[in-house]
Amino acid sequence: MMNSIILNTTARLLLPWLLLLSLVILYRGHNLPGGGFIGGLAAASGFILYVLGPGIDKARQVLKIHPETLIGLGLLISMGSGLLGIIAGKSYMAGLWMTGFTLPLLGKVHLGTPLLFDIGVYLAVAGFTLLTLFALAEIKE
């Protein structure tokens, strides 16, 4: 789109960090401000920079999979996380938790189906935003 070396380079350099940040936001959401919805938006904003700088074709190359697939995957994961409750003999969407363990950097880790559900939300929201973004960016005269 715009041919600016500064923007191009910034977008390239920032994308991995923005994606990492979005994952952090996703993960911390359970105890601190954040979560799948915000994380998904943050991930998408990384690609916005990429579309504005290096361009839509490059952005698609970096993303590798279609945004539609992201949406589908997100819905599948969210719905699937609810099914785990049924398999465990409880009701649909009942929360299941693993016993906590400690990891370097992350500290005490407590994994459960709500996090899985939130990952689905993250993917669906990111997919939706990217789908809209790409579609709008690809309008030609």
Added chain:
Amino acid sequence: MNTLTCILFILLLAGIAPQLQKLFGNKTGWVLAIGPILCFAWFLKLLPTISSGTAIEQSIDWFPQLGVALSFYVDGLSLLMALLISGIGSFILIYANGYLQGHPLQGKFYSYLMLFTASMLGIVTADNLIALFVFWELTSISSYLLIGFYHESGESRRKALQALLVTGFGGVALMAGFILLGLASESWSISELLNSDFSASNHTLYPAILTLILLGAFTKSAQWPFHFWLPNAMAAPAPVSAFLHSATMVKAGVFLLARLNPVLSDTLAWTLALTSFGLVTMLVGSINGLLQTDLKKILAYTTLSVLGILVMLLGLGTDLALKSCMVFLVGHALYKATLFMCAGSVDHETGVRDVTIVSGLRFAMPFTALAAGLAAFSKAGFPPFFGFLGKEYVYKTGMYLEDYSHIILGIAIVTNILLMALALKAGIHPFWGKENAKALPKNPHEAPLSMYIGPIILALTGLLFGLFPGSIVTPLISPAVHAVAGHPVEFTLAIWHGFNLPLLFSALTLIGGLVLYALRHRIWKITSTLSLNKWTFDNLYMGLFNGFVSVSKWQTQILQSGSLRRYLLIIFSTSGFLLAYKLSLFDGLPRQLDLFEARLLDWATVLFILGGICMIVKTHSRMTALLSLGLVGFGIAMVFILYGAPDLAITQILVETLIVVLFMLVIYRLPAFRDLSSNKTKFFDGIFAGTVGAIITLLVIKAQNLEIAPTVSGQFGEWSYTLAKGKNVVNVILVDFRALDTLGEITVLAIAGVGVFTLIRGQFTKKRKTK
């Protein structure tokens, strides 16, 4: 094995049928038939248990809070129907293997067919009213897919939609009827209804229950005046017609009436409604059939006529009538499936199905001719075929009636004469008439094995049933009659009852039918000159349909004019009015606000937002307006921060940023900004916006000191950590407490995404094409 696994097994096969098609190629139908055959075997194994009077029950909780369970109840009636469905269903699958050989969508066809079979099995075995309704609707949907299978043809799509709308309309009525019945009886379980001494007829809701349930059953079973969709459903491929007309779909309505017979039938209204609609349908069907020359149409109208007979018998409701109903139902299922499959074979191998052209195929298609001949004799009611028995019982029922015996007997005889002539026309004439091979578009030859094995077996079964009614058929039918009547009915079927009045009537019918058949060429000559297509119910339906379409077009054009200004006006005035109305219902003005409670930072934020709004209103540049809108959004994020909602604030900031960027991508494609509104409209818009804004403000202030229900926020805060192990309440609510809502929201998001995508893509490709 149990009923549920039976249904699930067939559903599973439905799901993987297209894959199996790739694996087994042109033998898939034979492989898939294993499903219904296994079910048939399992149901047959239940026969001794069920004959002894016990019913098989199974129940799985579905919505226990609402009393809805996925429960099954197999008694004599269910068993008889399930045997017919699974037995005939397996032959239909084999037949479809040959009939649609080489069709690119054959795998999908199997899927639809299996889905349909599974939902039919569900209807006849369901114990819960709601579960029955769900299966009922599933048959409507799958039959829509089946009837419209040749979807390239507009006419075929129209007819499929017609069947869906007519039966769907009945379905809605049925649902309401079921709910009322459930409320009246305080139980959703059919077996409880049948086994308790509850009788709906004393209940105040009875007229409504009866009307609604009859609407559902009559539309499904194509009773006059809803009969028109059934002949139109002939647009379907032959295997579908054979299945729909013999053991399924239309029989679902009859089954429902039979199922609820013990609960609903002890009133005059029931008797009158069923007998009168049944009698009219009988006559309308058989007379219309006489005027047809299309092989499948002839058969379709005879189905109508038979459905009329069955409904009438249920309406009469004597033990004898119920017995006749079951005998007739079984006989009809056997010969009608055969005749439809044979008609399909004729169509398939010769390219036509007009009886004025198709004739004398006995040497070209010997096996099909044999099957069709046997079935036609059964349908015509020649002894010793099973159809003879059915007809005898109908006459017997008519004779032993206390009232109106003569009228009913008379109509039954006329209908049976017509039916017999039609049977010969559809099953004998194409094969045994004068040879006419030159007029056919294709050189006729025998159909493949897959297409005559089913008809032959079914036709022979009809003969076998007629030869040994006492030892083979009685054990099958007597538990069913027991279930329909609600009390044990002792009987043994026999084909020979000595010289009596029914036999005389039968002889009369045979003579009448043969005479009509001999005159067939003259009748066709007369009917070819008549124009019958003017005053039909089909046209009435189309009129209604087009009326609906034009009304919705008209109101859509008013509400969705395409002007954004109009849209906003409608949306905001509606919501503003509703809010104001609701607010006026709560008395008392909001408590006085102490504006000086606000901090300096609050004031600054408010000014910031107001400044943004002023900029938007005043500016003449889209870019400035957009950026100012962003400012307003950030101001609101600031409010969230000030009042301790960091999650909301982050979301707001991200959304605002994204919106501004996305807008940017589009905005420079728009034409230059022009101010087209007059000062008068601007003034009006200002007042309007101010009023709606004031209402919203009032609502917010009022909401502060209204307590409609106890608040949950405190509880959620506590549970968040103790139950859901999370410190961020907002997130815990989103992903745990109210996860189902969130799932709904992201689903909406996905649908909206697809909408945005197709909208923009569509526009984009259109532009490219015009270039």
